[in-house]
Amino acid sequence: MATGRTHRPATTRSRGIPEATVARLPLYLRALTALSERSVPTVSSEELASAAGVNSAKLRKDFSYLGSYGTRGVGYDVEYLVYQISRELGLTQDWPVVIVGIGNLGAALANYGGFASRGFRVAALIDADPAMAGKPVAGIPVQHTDELEKIISDNGVSIGVIATPAGSAQQVCERLVAAGITSILNFAPTVLSVPDGVDVRKVDLSIELQILAFHEQRKAGEEVPPEEETAPPAAPPAATVTKRPDSGPDGDVPAVMPA
């Protein structure tokens, strides 16, 4: 999962709905919306689960936390379920969001159609570069960071997206929080620290690739058998280094990587 919460221990069930379930509701919603467009009236847990890429037991259990919205022997009413999930997710109102940091990524986010179509409205684009100020991106003029507090309070924004370089992210985060933002989606490759009551989710492209590389390496390792010992890596610290019995092939050279 490209993501993770920060505050509020994952253990806290939000209104009794497990966090893992909440994370899947948008998936179900997307599948249901597609069915709705094709005017499919009802759907079984099996069909919907398959469209959402999960198994049907999980889906039924997930829905059971919301209430009993299906009909035994029949399935779920698509339109009704779309509404119930939308309401549960808070998508029956629209949420103004601000995007801070209008570089390549910020601009891509501003242009991303998936926001507007799901109850999110880009209320403002903010960048620290004065040269950007006034330039329209995705039809919205970029405003300077100086205006940040005013923009947020004037528009009643509670969700902020950080797409700045890592070095500025914490500072931007603090200004957002001070200005009243209580939910942050962070694309900067850095850990944000926020006070209690503020939610942070992060999306880190390089972390996702690293996780893939881990599994990729494993696949490769299965084909190539033992592999002869190469010179052991960087000098261990002055300590007895034990290794798990099942630990993998030794690599070759330390190769410390840049930031």
Place this chain on the structure above:
Amino acid sequence: MATGRTHRPATTRSRGIPEATVARLPLYLRALTALSERSVPTVSSEELASAAGVNSAKLRKDFSYLGSYGTRGVGYDVEYLVYQISRELGLTQDWPVVIVGIGNLGAALANYGGFASRGFRVAALIDADPAMAGKPVAGIPVQHTDELEKIISDNGVSIGVIATPAGSAQQVCERLVAAGITSILNFAPTVLSVPDGVDVRKVDLSIELQILAFHEQRKAGEEVPPEEETAPPAAPPAATVTKRPDSGPDGDVPAVMPA
């Protein structure tokens, strides 16, 4: 968490390392790299955990799956740990990746520095639009989809990034897999189906925002107490609809949302 695996049940412990631990290793690595740049020689689990945004018990447990790389009473040797985690993640080799779909997002990804700096090399950019062919993005000329198979086999690419519109994603995915790709990072808002042995991770911007909206709504709901009943929503299907005792405030109107 912006993400999730697809095949290979999450239950499968890769070489004994829990999936949840693997997902945190890149986080530790990033924190360690920062310490390394500041020439900090050793770090305690407490300090490192705080820098990575997790608690120290979790961090120590995570490291215990890799081996015993610390020194009791002292902490962990930064350089050594950087190497060990890099090796575990497969980052001591570099991984060529292809990015398919060079729109706003694809271009942003191509320009993203975090890839190159961590062992990933953008081997090629691929787009279906003939008008894009030859145009350089991030210094790399875009190639046409026709070349996809050749590019992958010529460069021995095993990791692919899909940044196409949702409608083309599955088809692109199938071509990638047929050409030998075994790990996919999917930015298209769609569920990809892949054969066994292929890993998929997804990043969906709109899903992340929806999860934030859920929690945001909850916060708002805590302030506003009971709230008078509004007219009940969309006509329920012909069935007795039960609701969980603790279910939330009723919204107002169905408001079916577009795709």
Place this chain on the structure above:
DNA sequence: TCGTGTGAAGTAATTCACAGCC
């Protein structure tokens, strides 16, 4: 009869708490 809804069972992840080593 069919498919939902859900207790119960099973599995994974987290946290506790302390023995062991420096």
Place this chain on the structure above:
DNA sequence: GGCTGTGAATTACTTCACACGA
């Protein structure tokens, strides 16, 4: 004395399997 490493306890999540209602 301080901090790692790890079994044990806890909590969260998933899957099973079947009663129940349409």
